[in-house]
Amino acid sequence: TLTLGGRTVLLEHGDLLCSDDRGYQRLRRVLRCRLLQWLYYRLPRALRLRIAEKLRAQSKTRTRRKAARITDTNPAAIRAALQNARASILIHGHTHRPAVHRLDNGDTVYVLGDWRPHGEILRYA
Structure with a gap:
């Protein structure tokens, strides 16, 4: 504040x-997992960027399919x-x-x- x-x-x-948006809230909990983050940051940067772009594209596709109110x-x-x-x-x-x-x-x-x-x-x- x-x-x-x-x-x-x-x-x-x-x-x-x-x-x-329960699906997003579940994904958020997984992505905030410290162990998963620790492992992710040990990957080569180029691979991390590819993973991030793929997740972003999947998120856009899923969001388009969901009702706006969700x-x-x-x-x-x-x-x-x-x-x-x-x-x-x-x-x-x-x-x-x-x-x-x-x-x-x-x-x-x-x-x-x-x-x-x-x-x-x-x-x-």
Whole structure:
């Protein structure tokens, strides 16, 4: 969290907010396994890059097949994250569906776009 203009801002990657996407959540747990990471980083860099590209392509294919409501954020997860952080603003990515959402309680959620290929940003002024 950080404070901007007197308001507490929660910065999140966003993948944990997509709690309805059970397949992704399972994959995330596997990829976060320290032993698997240790083994992965012992592979040659070129092989690691090929593995990453293949996983990214498979992820895009699977995401296209899933219903949008499953791959989007869960409203209850957003409310819980804001409440737990005592924040009134949430900034997250992961879904790559840029938007600004005003919640009923006055909180604001900013969803960042994909940084490739356009390099979209959120500017605070």
